[in-house]
Amino acid sequence: MTTDIKEIMDRLESHRLWIDTIGEQGDKLGIDEIDLRNVDLSQYPLDQAYITACAFDGMNLNHKDFSSSLLSSSTFISTNLEGADFCKSNVSYADFSYANIKAARLADSECIGTLFVKADLSDANLVAALFDETDFRNAILINADVRLATFERVLLKGAKLTGVQGLEEAFIKSINIGTPEQPNLLVGEEARIWLQDNCLSHE
Template sequence: MTTDIKEIMTRLKSHRLWIETIGEQGKKLGIDEIDLRNVDLSQYPLDQAYITACIFDGMELNHKDFSSSLLSSSTFISTNLEEADFCKSTVSYADFTNANLKAARLADSECIETVFVQADLSNTNLVAALFDETDFRNAIFKNADVRLATFERVLLKGAKLTGLRGLEEAFIKSINIGTPEEPDILVGEEAIEWLQEFI
């Protein structure tokens, strides 16, 4: 699907107006399969939007607000997202490979089959988030807060878990310390014990 930048800017302005007027004017943003790498998003809010299967790879989006947005299947490969806000957003099937998510907020977010391979999740707020079959291989979790977060069948091979906080309050159902092809699943208490060894 090709949508020119002019049209995207019009939609972004309309979404900004929709947020500023609490839905009285403008229109909620809904875009699908759009490459946003050449679009200057600095002046536009991206919260409460539908942004599916879009490309944000390599962009500078530090402090960007994506809260309460649907971002399924979008890609953020090698994107700078320091202190970005994904609170209450749906990022299932999204790809954050090698992304910088330091101090980002993913509280209450839904991450089903989301890819965080080699992502830097240092100091992130992952409180009450849902991680199901999420790929965290070689990700950095230094001082991340996982209170009330649910982890089920998540891939953790090579992940750096130093200083992980709130583990005793998290719901660790199962973790995969192997690979997708050759899984090595640890369940419940066994999974928690494995995690505690690395903190």
């Protein structure tokens, strides 16, 4: 955690050059266990990067492009990510608790053990994403698009699911409407019916 801000900026600049020159110059960004909360990321691309176990908590990163990046175990607690692009990214074991992820794109992303507790995913694009033991407890998923997404052992207690789209095309293997300590697992068709009932429920 001792990496100084100037060194991080140099690496971000090198990554920008790497993207601009399609890999001819610069270096692909690879950082681990870096606190980025005091770094101004507004001018730098963060797609196609390796950014593991880094802290983005409470930052304003609306419309940021994180596509095709490895972001596993990073934290985005209470971060503003409205309209951000996580397409084809790996956010397994990342923590998005209390984050604003409205209208963000998580299409084709990998979310194994990811925390979205009390996060706002209204209107998010979750098409073809993999959700395995993902924690959506008390999250807002109003009007989210889940076509072709896979749900396995996904925690949904208290989640707002009104208007979720594409359920009939999603792969619903199992959902947990209990807690990790006291699971209440619904499998297959039973899980799908529970989801459909809750999508039609009142806000």
